[in-house]
Amino acid sequence: MLSFILFSIGVAGVLLRRNILIVLMSLELVFNSVNISFAAFSYYLQSLNGIIVVVFSITIAAAEVAVGLAILVTVYRRRKTVYVDDLNEMRG
Numbered sequence: 001m002l003s004f005i006l007f008s009i010g011v012a013g014v015l016l017r018r019n020i021l022i023v024l025m026s027l028e029l030v031f032n033s034v035n036i037s038f039a040a041f042s043y044y045l046q047s048l049n050g051i052i053v054v055v056f057s058i059t060i061a062a063a064e065v066a067v068g069l070a071i072l073v074t075v076y077r078r079r080k081t082v083y084v085d086d087l088n089e090m091r092g
Contacts, residue, residue: 003040006033018084020075024068031061 006029013026035054042050076082 003033003036006030006036020072020082020084020087023084024065024072028061028065031057 010026010029010033013029014023017023017026035057038050038054038057042048042054072082075087079087081087
């Protein structure tokens with residue numbers, strides 16, 4: 001149930017918010033809800049496979065956050081905005 005609530009909040013944040021920082025935080029909520037589901041199913045099935053997937057997923061999410069924040073800082077320095085609506089073209 002907790003996983004579903006976190007997933008719903010994350011999807012709503014991605015779809016409804018325009019600040020790219022909030023969108024990235026909402027994506028992290030989605031990833032963490034999936035991790036909670038994997039951990040719960042792993043506990044239910046008495047298997048360590050789900051926990052191993054959770055550890056790898058957390059590692060990948062940490063790398064994704066580092067890259068995403070680096071891109072966000074670069075975009076903010078060039079455009080002076082963090083709103084998705086203002087970032088509709090790829091030109092510098």
